[in-house]
Amino acid sequence: MDIRLSWDLFILVFLVIIISYSLIIGRDATLKVIIGTYISAISADATGNIFGEYFAGSAFFMNLLKIASVSNEFEAIILVKVLVFVAMVILFAVKGAFDVETNADSSTFVQLLLSAFYALLSAGLIVSVILSFVSGVSLVGAGEMSSTQSILGDLAERSKMIGFVVKNAYLLFALPAISFLLNSLYSGKK
Numbered sequence: 001m002d003i004r005l006s007w008d009l010f011i012l013v014f015l016v017i018i019i020s021y022s023l024i025i026g027r028d029a030t031l032k033v034i035i036g037t038y039i040s041a042i043s044a045d046a047t048g049n050i051f052g053e054y055f056a057g058s059a060f061f062m063n064l065l066k067i068a069s070v071s072n073e074f075e076a077i078i079l080v081k082v083l084v085f086v087a088m089v090i091l092f093a094v095k096g097a098f099d100v101e102t103n104a105d106s107s108t109f110v111q112l113l114l115s116a117f118y119a120l121l122s123a124g125l126i127v128s129v130i131l132s133f134v135s136g137v138s139l140v141g142a143g144e145m146s147s148t149q150s151i152l153g154d155l156a157e158r159s160k161m162i163g164f165v166v167k168n169a170y171l172l173f174a175l176p177a178i179s180f181l182l183n184s185l186y187s188g189k190k
Contacts, residue, residue, distance in 0.1 A: 007159035015123045022119030027111065029093070030118045031100040034125060034176045036092025040085050041129045045139040048081030074136065081133040089126065102183060114183070121176040124165070128172040131165055 022030040055061045056073045070076045106114075132139065135152045156163035165172065 007155055008161045011127060011159065011161040011165070014127060018123035018126055019116075019119040022122050023115055025093075027115040027118055028100045028102055030115065030122050031102065031180055032096055032098065033089065033093045034118065034122050034180065035098070035100065036096050037089055037122065037125050037129065038177065040088035040092060041132075042139055043088060044081045044085035045133070047084045048077045048133070049138060051080045052077040078133055078136070082130060085129060085133065118176070118179070121172075121179060124172040125176050127165055128169050131162065132169065 022033065025033075052073065056077070061073075061076070065071075065073070065076055068076070068079065070079060131152065152162070152166050156166045
C-alpha cells in the first residue's frame with residue numbers, strides 16, 4: 001500500500017480529529033469551541049501583528065528565528081499567530097468562563113444531526129482561520145495580498161481540500177455564527 005503524505009491527507013486527518021472531538025464533547029461544548037475560535041482568531045491575529053511590529057527587527061528575535069528553523073520574519077509571524085490561536089482555542093474549550101446551553105427538546109436523531117453539523121462547522125472554521133493566517137491575510141489589519149495569492153494559490157492547485165477551503169473561506173467563517181444565531185432564534189430561549 002502506497003501512502004503519500006499530502007496536504008489533503010493532513011487536512012482530512014485534522015478535520016476528522018476536530019469532528020470526532022466535537023462529537024465527543026457534544027453540541028453545547030462545540031458551540032463554546034466555535035465562539036472561542038472566533039475570539040481566538042481575532043486575538044491571535046492581533047498578537048501576531050503586535051509581535052511583528054515590535055519584535056521583528058530585534059537581535060533576540062533574529063536568534064529565535066535561527067533556533068526555530070524559520071527562514072524569515074513573515075513565517076515567524078505566521079508561526080506566532082497559529083501557536084497563539086491553537087493555545088487560545090484549547091484554553092477556551094477547557095477553561096472558558098462562559099457556558100452555552102441549547103434547547104434539547106427535539107428528538108435524539110435531530111440532536112445527533114445538529115451535533116454533527118456543528119462539529120463540521122467547527123472544523124471548517126478552524127481550518128479556514130489557520131489557512132488565513134498561513135496566507136498572510138490579517139483579520140484585524142492590512143494583509144499582504146500578493147503573498148496570499150502565491151502561497152495559497154500554489155497549495156490550492158496541489159490540494160483539492162485546500163482549494164475548497166480557499167474558495168469558500170468567507171462561507172466557512174460566517175456559517176457557524178449564522179447557524180448559531182438561527183438556532184438561538186429557533187430555540188426560543190430568553
